[in-house]
Amino acid sequence: MQIISKIYMLPIWFFGLFGQSKSFKANPIIGSRLLNILGLHILRVVLAHIAAHIRWFFLKPMMDEDEREAYHRDGFVLVPDFIDEETIQAITDKFDAMDVHPRQMVQGNTYTQRILLDDKVLQQSSPLSEVVNDSRLQDRLFYTGAKWHRPLMYIQRIRNGFVDGKKDPQKTMHSDTFHPTMKAWLFLQDVEQKHGPFTYVKGSHRLSLKRLKWEYRRSIQAGNISDGYSEKGSFRADAQDLEEMELAAPKGITVKAGTLVIANTNGFHGRGQANDGESRIEIWAYSRHNPFNILPGFGSKLMANIEQWGLQQFWLYKDRQAAKNISRASWHLIDADEMFLDNDGR
Numbered sequence: 306m307q308i309i310s311k312i313y314m315l316p317i318w319f320f321g322l323f324g325q326s327k328s329f330k331a332n333p334i335i336g337s338r339l340l341n342i343l344g345l346h347i348l349r350v351v352l353a354h355i356a357a358h359i360r361w362f363f364l365k366p367m368m369d370e371d372e373r374e375a376y377h378r379d380g381f382v383l384v385p386d387f388i389d390e391e392t393i394q395a396i397t398d399k400f401d402a403m404d405v406h407p408r409q410m411v412q413g414n415t416y417t418q419r420i421l422l423d424d425k426v427l428q429q430s431s432p433l434s435e436v437v438n439d440s441r442l443q444d445r446l447f448y449t450g451a452k453w454h455r456p457l458m459y460i461q462r463i464r465n466g467f468v469d470g471k472k473d474p475q476k477t478m479h480s481d482t483f484h485p486t487m488k489a490w491l492f493l494q495d496v497e498q499k500h501g502p503f504t505y506v507k508g509s510h511r512l513s514l515k516r517l518k519w520e521y522r523r524s525i526q527a528g529n530i531s532d533g534y535s536e537k538g539s540f541r542a543d544a545q546d547l548e549e550m551e552l553a554a555p556k557g558i559t560v561k562a563g564t565l566v567i568a569n570t571n572g573f574h575g576r577g578q579a580n581d582g583e584s585r586i587e588i589w590a591y592s593r594h595n596p597f598n599i600l601p602g603f604g605s606k607l608m609a610n611i612e613q614w615g616l617q618q619f620w621l622y623k624d625r626q627a628a629k630n631i632s633r634a635s636w637h638l639i640d641a642d643e644m645f646l647d648n649d650g651r
């Protein structure tokens with residue numbers, strides 16, 4: 306019925322198959338039980354993994370062998386002391402004086418607060434700009450993201466249990482999408498268990514036969530799942546699922562300030578359980594390529610700027626829509642104070 310009433314969408318749904326589209330709910334072709342029984346989802350998963358491995362091959366010179374090995378073995382890599390305490394202090398000291406416009410999303414009882422690091426923001430802080438533009442960082446992000454294109458980068462603060470609400474859905478183990486994707490955290494503070502550390506199921510990024518079988522079964526049911534995320538293409542995995550795939554238990558990655566963590570978020574991950582009122586702050590990066598493209602891109606700064614501009618236009622459009630409906634956009638503007646004040650209000 307949905308297909309008939311929206312038949313004009315058919316070309317968009319069809320071309321979505323060849324890109325990042327992942328929602329079993331929004332795209333009835335991706336969500337087709339029959340096509341998934343015939344192996345559509347599995348075909349997309351396998352082809353996307355092959356393409357990512359070809360792109361990683363091209364980008365090999367951008368990361369040292371031991372780090373590449375760790376990334377492909379564990380699904381994440383840790384670089385301790387990537388920046389020193391002085392640099393962190395220099396970055397955080399500037400925060401109060403910067404003219405920035407953070408945005409916030411509320412998920413369950415948790416706030417995610419972000420400032421997009423475009424040129425306008427970076428021009429206001431040379432310590433921050435030096436770290437963000439450091440080729441030691443960018444090269445690693447290019448390689449791990451299998452994309453020779455500057456990732457979207459932010460200052461991010463996660464505020465746990467800051468509002469009454471249900472459980473934060475990002476604290477359930479999940480895979481972001483059906484293909485390898487990269488997220489990175491350069492922590493500006495020590496992260497202990499109470500702060501809700503980034504948590505990862507070691508080795509869960511690997512496309513084992515057991516993972517493929519699990520993906521196959523999930524893809525057939527996906528249209529009928531209603532946990533709010535799996536049906537949109539970000540499969541949730543509980544302890545039983547992980548056991549079924551013979552995967553390890555999730556482990557929180559507690560780190561010292563200045564540590565860089567880069568993860569393939571096709572593997573199962575989430576935010577760790579945190580104490581209410583605790584937060585963590587980090588430089589955060591995010592990269593997704595067309596999953597079926599075997600070429601990593603051209604490293605163009607102009608393209609990265611256009612991507613940032615497009616994202617900002619999208620947010621403004623969502624603001625206008627929300628204003629019309631007398632509501633607020635899911636990524637709504639907040640005061641800089643709300644992001645930079647410490648947990649105790651300092």
Ligand SMILES: [Fe+2]
Binds near residue numbers: 479480481570574575
């Ligand atoms: Fe995620």
